[in-house]
Amino acid sequence: MNIGRQVLLTIIIITMASFTLASLFSPKKGKEVEEFMPLIDPWEVQIVPPGGSIFSVLSNFELSGTEIGMMAYRFGDYIDVTTIQPGDTLKVILDESREKISKMMFVQEPTVRHHFEVVGDSLAYFKEALPVKRQEKILDGTLETTLDAALLSLGLSPAAKQSINNGLEGEISFQSDARKGDKFRVFLEERIFEGKPLPGAKILYVNYEGQRTGFHELYRYEQEDEKSVLNGLYNKEGKSNNASGVGFPLASIHVSSSFGRRLDPFTGRWSTHNGVDYRARSGTPVYAVANGTVTQARYNGGFGNEVRIKHASGMITQYAHILSMSARVGQTVKRGQIIGRVGSTGRSTGAHLHFGLINNGKYINPNQLRMVGAEKLNDKQMKEFAQQKEKIKLRMERKLNPPEEPELAAKS
Numbered sequence: 001m002n003i004g005r006q007v008l009l010t011i012i013i014i015t016m017a018s019f020t021l022a023s024l025f026s027p028k029k030g031k032e033v034e035e036f037m038p039l040i041d042p043w044e045v046q047i048v049p050p051g052g053s054i055f056s057v058l059s060n061f062e063l064s065g066t067e068i069g070m071m072a073y074r075f076g077d078y079i080d081v082t083t084i085q086p087g088d089t090l091k092v093i094l095d096e097s098r099e100k101i102s103k104m105m106f107v108q109e110p111t112v113r114h115h116f117e118v119v120g121d122s123l124a125y126f127k128e129a130l131p132v133k134r135q136e137k138i139l140d141g142t143l144e145t146t147l148d149a150a151l152l153s154l155g156l157s158p159a160a161k162q163s164i165n166n167g168l169e170g171e172i173s174f175q176s177d178a179r180k181g182d183k184f185r186v187f188l189e190e191r192i193f194e195g196k197p198l199p200g201a202k203i204l205y206v207n208y209e210g211q212r213t214g215f216h217e218l219y220r221y222e223q224e225d226e227k228s229v230l231n232g233l234y235n236k237e238g239k240s241n242n243a244s245g246v247g248f249p250l251a252s253i254h255v256s257s258s259f260g261r262r263l264d265p266f267t268g269r270w271s272t273h274n275g276v277d278y279r280a281r282s283g284t285p286v287y288a289v290a291n292g293t294v295t296q297a298r299y300n301g302g303f304g305n306e307v308r309i310k311h312a313s314g315m316i317t318q319y320a321h322i323l324s325m326s327a328r329v330g331q332t333v334k335r336g337q338i339i340g341r342v343g344s345t346g347r348s349t350g351a352h353l354h355f356g357l358i359n360n361g362k363y364i365n366p367n368q369l370r371m372v373g374a375e376k377l378n379d380k381q382m383k384e385f386a387q388q389k390e391k392i393k394l395r396m397e398r399k400l401n402p403p404e405e406p407e408l409a410a411k412s
């Protein structure tokens with residue numbers, strides 16, 4: 001990187017010097033200097049390595065720790081850090097001091113570009129998404145050995161497989177009832193870019209039929225908020241297989257900072273982040289993730305207003321920077337009960353929920369919890385679900401029996 005930069009600078013200096021020299025001898029050539037300048041690409045580029053984070057790529061730009069910590073922190077306000085993949089690209093333009101970033105572009109997937117510009121103390125942000133084509137697919141399969149193997153042979157991605165597996169496991173006990181020759185169908189929507197499917201196919205429908213299992217089907221329910229924890233597969237009663245696992249502390253999940261080592265946005269020093277930060281608007285309800293007893297509800301230094309709940313397993317969940325608490329010490333709470341509202345109390349640079357998990361007096365990574373949406377949709381959601389189900393059925397029928405006329409091009 002350094003060597004590259006030096007070489008580039010040397011080339012620029014030599015080139016400029018020769019133009020200057022040339023212009024001394026023939027003054028008319030001076031114009032070429034102006035034409036040459038815009039050809040220099042002002043962006044410096046870093047690619048996220050395997051296992052890398054926004055910190056590791058920012059650290060390569062030789063900025064101060066505070067600048068790295070602050071930029072990474074602000075970055076998390078716009079981009080869910082759990083969606084960052086190896087191969088994503090970060091481009092920056094440094095200011096004249098070369099110590100601070102003035103512009104930043106983050107390229108995710110091939111189709112999404114996030115643009116940032118530093119304006120005074122804040123960041124201006126906009127997202128640019130290149131058009132993608134949507135394509136529906138019906139996949140029919142027969143069980144030979146395991147469902148997983150059958151789904152794999154249909155070319156489904158690990159994430160799609162997991163969503164189907166999880167959904168059907170709630171309906172069928174595969175261990176005892178699955179048999180060779182059982183049939184299943186998957187209806188999904190893919191996003192196609194430059195002729196290739198992008199990761200993250202949306203499973204709209206799954207069915208499974210076997211001699212011992214009987215017939216089961218699941219439909220996708222989706223809320224307007226694309227990050228809603230409720231989006232997923234449900235059976236006809238509006239139940240998901242979500243009885244096991246704990247709930248989410250918020251209705252919509254955007255991870256702005258993960259558990260583990262990070263550069264502190266206040267000090268610019270490396271420190272351990274003992275929890276996960278979820279970005280949310282001030283006032284958003286905070287839910288208890290599982291049944292338990294409130295062991296703490298008070299102002300606690302850097303954590304601001306903090307609620308702690310002890311659960312039957314002995315684990316303690318922690319909810320910090322809360323604006324207003326609605327839980328008292330000693331109170332028993334149920335999963336999904338509101339215990340407070342998101343705020344920015346204590347040591348915090350903006351509204352977010354800090355969620356911690358404590359086991360035997362030690363902070364552990366909360367992402368080891370299997371967090372799931374609601375076990376069952378409520379009445380209002382059931383009405384929406386019924387409408388969405390009809391639409392999916394119609395789309396599937398049209399896919400199986402296409403109309404005579406050539407189909408209109410897929411929406412983009």
Ligand SMILES: [Zn+2]
Binds near residue numbers: 273
């Ligand atoms: Zn935090």
